[in-house]
Amino acid sequence: MTIQxxxxxxxxxxxxxxxxxEGALGHPRVWLQIPNEHGxxxxxYCDCKYVHKDHADKAA
Structure with missing residues (x-):
């Protein structure tokens, strides 16, 4: 089994x-603050990574 x-x-x-x-299959809504230091x-919950557009070139 491959993990995405x-x-x-x-x-x-x-x-x-x-x-x-994913609607009903998602998770509770959480609000996340992106720190200015690393962007x-x-x-x-789901490990989705949110990158601010000003730091997109530095995010891996």
Whole structure:
């Protein structure tokens, strides 16, 4: 069984909401704050990585 890598989304806000994106199969909505220091944050439920557009070139 192959595990899919977490999704990475480029966003234009430093505060984002994540709900898993799968409707009833997702997870509770959480609000995440992207720190200015490194420009990204990961969702504690689904590991989706949110990268601010100003830091997109540095995020791996």
């Amino acid at each position: 890598p977490p999704e990475t989304k480029i966003v234009d806000s430093y505060r984002v909401a994540c709900d898993g994106g 990204w944050v990961e969702c504690p």
